[in-house]
């Protein structure tokens with residue numbers, strides 16, 4: 419059979435409230451053209467993020483009912499711990515309310531002024547936690563990973579030559595090495611098992627602990643199985659175990675590849691570090707057998723981990739992205755290739771050449787997608803990255819619009835609808851104009867800044 423169907427049936431539904439183009443025009447104007455300002459029930463297809471927005475399975479909801487809310491020693495914790503260790507063989511598993519809480523604990527131990535922490539690409543909360551500690555984060559992804567047109571199969575790979583030079587140059591200032599799988603901030607691109615091993619070997623040679631940010635570990639393992647020589651016949655859980663066997667610890671957002679609406683963890687092998695981490699946890703998150711979570715959340719994650727490594731799910735998951743990219747390609751919409759694991763990135767700067775970067779082509783496209791079709795996407799470009807520490811503004815490296823796909827949430831007809839909206843945008847895109855910012859906060863302006871349209 420040619421069609422890869424959704425490998426699930428629908429048991430419980432949430433209605434989508436329909437709106438007209440005129441209503442959406444009013445709603446987005448009232449939100450000052452910032453999509454974060456919309457009420458989500460005014461959105462038809464919400465592709466703002468894949469974080470915590472996935473659908474839980476009937477087995478997960480059943481597990482929720484089994485949640486034991488004991489303060490200490492809940493059986494729900496032990497089921498969660500066993501499910502994590504089955505895939506990620508670390509000695510200590512410490513639950514947290516989200517990935518960023520795990521990062522905050524890790525960098526309370528490894529960060530600090532004068533320190534340098536390399537990764538392929540740090541995710542923004544990871545970078546935020548590193549910088550808040552006084553340390554700096556550096557991104558050493560391979561050159562192909564920065565080229566939207568390159569179709570390298572593992573564009574998330576660490577540049578091992580640059581990492582080696584970095585470790586030689588910075589010596590004792592480097593407390594640890596990190597690696598993000600898949601490389602979210604770099605387009606959801608995967609890292610090969612060979613590259614994970616190469617990164618681990620360099621870290622070992624220089625005596626540095628090696629941590630994996632494992633948020634999309636299952637999507638990454640699927641790409642390894644599909645694209646890496648010698649891996650095609652192996653099971654996803656075996657590939658996952660091989661990836662994490664190389665590391666000394668990991669941080670995780672369970673809102674991604676654990677099918678959770680909330681949750682995360684920090685895992686470590688070192689006993690002394692784990693004790694320090696747990697002490698920090700007790701102060702900021704909670705007792706070590708619940709972290710920042712309810713027992714029912716821990717149950718949902720334990721069940722979710724057994725579902726996320728299912729090959730039928732992963733085949734369908736990754737096919738969704740390649741399906742969108744194939745169709746956008748046919749419409750002449752420029753996209754970052756090859757398809758990543760969780761999102762599609764549209765190159766708004768090259769699609770809307772009449773809008774200069776400082777008039778935010780990504781924002782113009784995101785607003786048009788909402789107005790024409792009720793789709794909420796996310797600008798990843800000059801709005802997000804253009805503000806410099808000295809208060810001046812520079813075009814970002816690229817002006818992208820991200821369509822992040824929530825897990826198991828939308829059907830193929832929803833996706834076909836999204837493609838139809840793009841077709842409609844394509845027919846009038848030359849008339850789109852840019853935006854100016856009328857008000858912005860000091861930090862992370864994209865969440866709350868106000869825009870006004872520039873009339874031409």
Ligand SMILES: *Cc1c(COP(=O)(O)O)cnc(C)c1O
Nearest residue numbers: 516517518541543602633671673
């Ligand atoms: C989402 C994410 C995080 C942060 O996790 P939260 O659960 O949102 O705090 C860290 N790293 C990567 C790669 C992520 O995608």
